[in-house]
Amino acid sequence: MIDILLSLLILTGAIFTLIGSLGLARLRDFYTRLHGPTKATTLGVGCLLIASAVYFSVREEGVSLHEVLVTLFLFITAPVSAHLLAKAALHLKVKSLAAMPPDNDAPAD
């Protein structure tokens, strides 16, 4: 029973990690590429870390809490680094595929 749960969690985590990196490699501009890894890899690594916590809690006496520390740290820092990366990209004026918003302040002619 625990074995099936662990296998499912590990496979889900690995597949999500792969999807995140696939998004990083295949999407076409920086702002869409930012979306792929920041969401998918935190979920993927989250699943793997939960699997690891369950595995070591079952195998050894007592609850294993190291993994929760890593999960918490990743979940707190991933949005911060994504925000900083987006700010840096906007500062450097990295090209986006999205159309420019309509300019409402322009004087009508």
Place this chain on the structure above:
Amino acid sequence: MLETVIPIAFALVSLAFLLSFWRLLKGPDAPDRILALDTLYVNTIALLVLLGIHLGSAIYFEAALLIAMMGFVGTVALCKYLLRGDIIE
């Protein structure tokens, strides 16, 4: 069942690692490369956790935690450098 799943998971995460590395080498702009480096840190944590389960040893979490912390600090420092031209003002 775990004995068959873990090698498959290793293969999938290693493929993810190679895809991120390809973006690190190719990435047209500096933020692309920093994002690829950040993804490489996360993939490394996944590989270390899998190795820990595979070998049945809890030592690898300290390494994973250190990589998570140093990776975050590195990403923030590189972004700060791109934003301000300086890291500690």
